[in-house]
Amino acid sequence: MSEGRDSAFGVETTRFARAVADAPRALPAGFARAAALRGEGPDLALVLWRPTAAVSVGRDQAIVREVRRAWCREHGVPVLRRPTGGGALWHDPDQWAFCLAADRARLGADPAERLATGGALLVAALAGLGVEAVFVPPNDVQIAGGAKIASVFLVETGEEALLFATLLVRFDVAAALSALLVPTEKLTRTGLEHARERVATLSDRLDPVPDDATIVAALTAAVATRFVARPVENEAPFPDVETPEPADPWEDAAADVLETFERTARATLRLRLTRAADDTVTSAAFATDAAHTPADLAARLATGLVGVPLAELAVATARLTRPDDRFVGFGPPDLVRLAARAAEKARLAGALGLDAAAATGVMLAGPGGDALDALDRAGVVLVPYCAKPAWCALRPTPDCIDCGHCAVGDAYRLAHERGLEVTTILNFEHLGETLAEMKARGVTAYVGMCCSDFFLKRHVAFREAGMDGVLMDIVGATCYDLKEEHLAYAGTFKAAAALDLDTLEKVMARIPGPTSEPGAGEG
Ligand code: SF4
Ligand code: SF4
Structure with a gap:
């Protein structure tokens, strides 16, 4: 290790140790290697390896909400819990994993800054490889157009910090989407083609694709340059680590x-x-x-x-x-x-x-904190088109004639009985237009139905609408379950979900009729 000597890196005072695996290793082996290397006393401990196939979730995630565990079991893909925060990731040997352990003060003043340091290291390494990228807080490194090519995460223990990152050389989109539940913006508009558009890799940016030695050199150089330190190789083997399936109280x-x-x-x-x-x-x-x-x-x-x-x-x-x-x-x-x-x-x-x-299954939106008051004020009922049968001629329209063949008719009837407007939301743009139009004419609260994945993913639309919403989850296969939310976005999801009629009736019963006083519903 270097100690206060002149070099091409300037006067080095930072002891920088590096370990690189020459074959794919399990994710926990890399974390263990980083801890052991840092334990030997360098100021910076960098560990680089290609991970074996696995899914990892962040330290605080509910596995059952993030991972298709049955698929992982069926395909022998281990599910691991990382010590870092962050979201769920697909791993395989076509990516490089990166751990950098150091005093946390060396990496930044607070967690956001330390993550930004990790992002800057990835951006510098990519620049060294010939790929222009930017860090997008809190975790992503993206190329122009917003496709993600690397991610960075953090864990801190006392004064110690560990940055963990992955850099995609190639990406098995089909495997990743099979293993992960992807309802959030990480891979917006799932569906293979849409997911591919959201992920970038070295192999589709560079020809020829850089070999392992070149990638390792670029990652190492980024750390060495930023911290003005020369890496010293540590040849100790990566340990074998037992990784029992993590418990998930959410399951x-x-x-x-x-x-x-x-x-x-x-x-x-x-x-x-x-x-x-x-x-x-x-x-x-x-x-x-x-x-x-x-x-x-x-x-x-x-x-x-x-x-x-x-x-x-x-x-x-x-x-x-x-x-x-x-x-x-x-x-x-x-x-x-x-x-x-x-x-x-x-x-x-x-x-x-x-x-x-x-x-x-109830989801509350808007600035108010009183859902019963919101029901008293509700002026509109919003129904998703996917709750209409695929064969219904009115599915692609805002209307329903209550023909008696599905629960959407019940929703329309219950709304009309209470003097409420009711409309079918046809796609994401239609939702935005409808909410804006409701707001413009003074509606302050509404009742709605949609799947929880849609509510989670489109939270901004519901929040920015500025009205209080009491929404109910739908039942049956959603287009997220079927990996077809890009069709939902466009309003062309073919399968039919269904309304939870029992909950809908109880919610609607609470809404005052046209002649009742607020709070005087039947509930
Ligand atoms: S009740 Fe309405 S949505 Fe359902 S099948 Fe009849 S017309 Fe279509
Ligand atoms: S995202 Fe799909 S399943 Fe969910 S409410 Fe929209 S169309 Fe229905």
Whole structure:
């Protein structure tokens, strides 16, 4: 290792150790190698390897919400939980994995800055290979046009930080989409062609494709240049690491579980609760794809929310954040809103007689915090076209004649009985136009139906509409299940989902009729 000597890198004071695997190694072996290398005392420990096939989820993710576990089991693809934050990833030997361990202060002033350092290293390495790219916070490295070619993630333990990144040489889109549930913007408009447009690789940017030695040299040079340090090779072997399948408390489909999610511009937050008869929390689980430190937030919420009355959930959540918490892509107000939404869904369920599964399927949108008040004010009902049978001639239209052949007719009838407008949303643009038109003429609240994946993915449209929405999840195969949301976007999804008529009737019964006082619905 170098120590204060003159070189082409200037006066080196940074001890920089590097280990490179000459054959594909499992993801955990690389993390273990990085920990061992850093333990030998260098200021920077860089480990590079090509990972064997696997799916990894971020430290705080709900595996069942991110991974098609049955497909992974069937194809012998291990599912791993990374120590870092971030989202779910597909790995195979056609990508390079990168771990850089160092004092966290060396990598930046806070987690967002440290992730940006990781992004800058990837951008520099790509520039060295001849690919122009930019870091797009919090995790992506993209080429012009927005296709992702690399990702970077972070974990911190005390003063120690580890950056983990993957760089795509090639990408098996079909395998990745088979292994991952991809409802968020990571691979917008899934479907093979659409996903391919969203992912870039060295092999489609460079001809000839750089060999392993060239890629390793570029990644190493990026680190060496930034930290003015010369790498010293460490030849110790990568360890074999036992990797039992990670536990996933979210996979337990207990009947009384209430789930809620919130989406910020750059993070998905999930809360899973079970309750006692007196409406106190008996168990809590928090999940996110976003980075934050210290890493014990999920554990803090899991223990700290137990015993809390639902009515006090938001306050209790606020109290469980700490002054030293640092968040990337979300913050304490988002956590508090998540808890408040969960409590409000439970209150709504109690008022309407919904069981926990139906309450989980309710999605609340908009600035207000009182779902019952939103139902009192609701002026419009929005129905997704996919709930109409594929053979219905009115499927591609905003209308329904209540012919008696599907629950959409019931939705139209229930809406008309209460003097509400009702329309079928035909595609994403139509949703935006309809919400804008409703807002312009003074509608303050609405009832809607859509799949939860659509709600999660299109959260911006619902939030920016500025009206309070009580939405219900649809049932049956959605186009996300069928990997056809690009067809949904265009309004040409062929399969038929269905409305949850029982929940719809209970929600609609609460809405006052044309002559009733607010709050005087039948619920
Ligand atoms: S009830 Fe409406 S949507 Fe359903 S089949 Fe009849 S016309 Fe079509
Ligand atoms: S995304 Fe697909 S399944 Fe979901 S509401 Fe839209 S059309 Fe229906």
